[in-house]
Amino acid sequence: MDAPEMSPVLHQPTVVVDDISVVYRTKNQPAGRTNTRKTLWQALGRGAGADSAVRTTALRNVSFVANKGDSIGVIGRNGSGKSTLMKVLAGLIIPDTGRVYASSNPILLGVNAALISSMSGAQNVRLGCLAMGMSHSEIDAKYDAIVDMSGLEHEIYHPMNSYSSGMGARLRFAIAAAVDPEILLVDEALNTGDAQFKERSKMRMQQVTQQAGTVFIVSHSLSTITSTCNRAIWIDKGDFVMDGTPDDVAKEYRNFIWRINEGNADYGRQIRAELMASLPEIRTTLLPNGWKRAR
Ligand SMILES: Nc1ncnc2c1ncn2[C@@H]1O[C@H](COP(=O)(O)OP(=O)(O)OP(=O)(O)O)[C@@H](O)[C@H]1O
Numbered sequence: 001m002d003a004p005e006m007s008p009v010l011h012q013p014t015v016v017v018d019d020i021s022v023v024y025r026t027k028n029q030p031a032g033r034t035n036t037r038k039t040l041w042q043a044l045g046r047g048a049g050a051d052s053a054v055r056t057t058a059l060r061n062v063s064f065v066a067n068k069g070d071s072i073g074v075i076g077r078n079g080s081g082k083s084t085l086m087k088v089l090a091g092l093i094i095p096d097t098g099r100v101y102a103s104s105n106p107i108l109l110g111v112n113a114a115l116i117s118s119m120s121g122a123q124n125v126r127l128g129c130l131a132m133g134m135s136h137s138e139i140d141a142k143y144d145a146i147v148d149m150s151g152l153e154h155e156i157y158h159p160m161n162s163y164s165s166g167m168g169a170r171l172r173f174a175i176a177a178a179v180d181p182e183i184l185l186v187d188e189a190l191n192t193g194d195a196q197f198k199e200r201s202k203m204r205m206q207q208v209t210q211q212a213g214t215v216f217i218v219s220h221s222l223s224t225i226t227s228t229c230n231r232a233i234w235i236d237k238g239d240f241v242m243d244g245t246p247d248d249v250a251k252e253y254r255n256f257i258w259r260i261n262e263g264n265a266d267y268g269r270q271i272r273a274e275l276m277a278s279l280p281e282i283r284t285t286l287l288p289n290g291w292k293r294a295r
Contacts, residue, residue, distance in 0.1 A: 011067035014183055014214040015089060015106065020098030022059040022084050022238075028052045058084040059095070060238040066216070067185075071209045073225030073246055074218045075253055076128045076235040082218045085235065089216065106183035106216075107176055108131065117161040121152055121171050124160055128175035141176050149174035149204060153166045153195050170197050177204045184208050187218045202228050234275075242275045 005150060013153050058081045063146040066072055074082045087093040088100060090108035091104070115124040125146050129139045147156050150171045176185065205215050205228060219225055225232050232249035234242040236256075242249050252275060 011065075014063050014068055014070075014103045015066040016101040017062055017064050017066075017085075018091070018099050018101065019061050019063050020059055020088060020095040021057065022081070022088060022093060023096050024056045024058055026054050026056070030053050057238050059088070059235075061098070061239045062235070062238075062242055063098075064233060064240065066214045068214060069209055070231050071205060071217070071227035071229045073214045073232040073249075074235065075214055075220070075222065075232060075249065076241075077237075077257075079237075080235045081238045082235055083187055086187050086216065086218060088184055089183075098216065102161055102183060102206065106180040106185050107179055107181035108185040108187065115160060115172065115175075116144045118158055118159055119165070121148075121150070121156040123177055124171065124231060125156075128172070129178060132176070132179045134179060146174045146178045149177065149200060151200065166197075170201075172294065173201055173204075177201070177208070178212075180211065181208070182211075184213065184215045185218075186215065198224075222254070226250055236272060239272075239276060241272055 055179065062081075062085065074080050074085065084093065086108055088095050089102070089106045091100075091105070092108065117126055119127065125143060126139055127144075129142070130136075134142075150156070150167075150168060150173075152171060155163065155167065160171070163171070173186075186205070205217070209215050209230075215229075217225065217228060229246050232242075232244065232246040234249050234253050242252055252271065256268050256271050259265075259271065
């Protein structure tokens with residue numbers, strides 16, 4: 001008898017996040033006044049109040065699949081684990097449990113472009129592009145477009161430490177977005193910069209997704225997410241709460257925040273629990289080539 005035919009693949013996954021958890025381990029600093037003798041005593045690990053380890057669960061059993069053409073907005077309250085998720089996707093943090101499979105190296109904007117502040121913007125364009133693996137001829141071909149994207153004019157010849165934070169962010173965005181990554185991770189960059197830059201960066205991200213890539217955008221601006229993305233995920237205190245259209249997710253998130261702000265934490269918790277309970281279960285199968293098929 002013939003083997004049963006596989007069901008047709010509707011989406012082409014670019015990132016499979018399979019049950020990841022991240023726990024940060026830090027040391028509690030003793031509070032209050034100290035004197036040198038006490039501090040030395042504590043440094044030796046003796047006496048009451050010696051530093052104790054603190055564990056923070058930044059992500060808890062997070063699973064989802066991103067597909068080609070997805071532009072995914074990541075929303076959630078402060079300290080919910082959004083940046084941690086971006087770092088895990090970029091391979092900068094190894095999760096304590098679970099694995100991430102990606103069809104190509106995700107580029108985290110701003111981190112991969114290791115720039116030197118005493119050098120000019122122009123020199124940093126070369127440096128950042130080289131750091132991301134571009135050749136000199138590729139950089140020559142893209143140099144004008146990068147400077148154009150950054151919106152910097154004569155300032156491109158000034159040292160980066162003379163730039164405003166918005167100007168620095170624009171240059172980092174322009175450099176990182178120049179590599180035509182298949183998977184681009186953007187952490188809050190769209191919130192810096194003026195209206196003209198926001199428009200340019202939005203267009204660039206649309207280009208990346210049109211090139212059948214995948215973009216993740218972390219933002220506290222729901223309007224940025226609803227106007228830029230075709231999908232949104234909501235993370236709260238390390239839990240994956242919702243995955244849906246930007247409008248649906250933004251609506252539930254606003255409702256949740258509203259309930260919490262009016263002091264109705266129980267109702268907020270109920271909304272969160274109901275949404276989590278309705279998340280589809282993701283099952284993955286390891287393929288011989290090391291990739292995962294998601295159902
Ligand atoms: N290097 C670290 N060491 C210890 N704890 C950390 C570290 N980085 C993040 N955390 C903790 O992990 C949790 C998630 O942090 P993360 O930065 O991922 O959240 P976020 O959703 O990006 O927050 P925000 O919206 O404020 O930028 C927080 O409780 C934070 O305090």
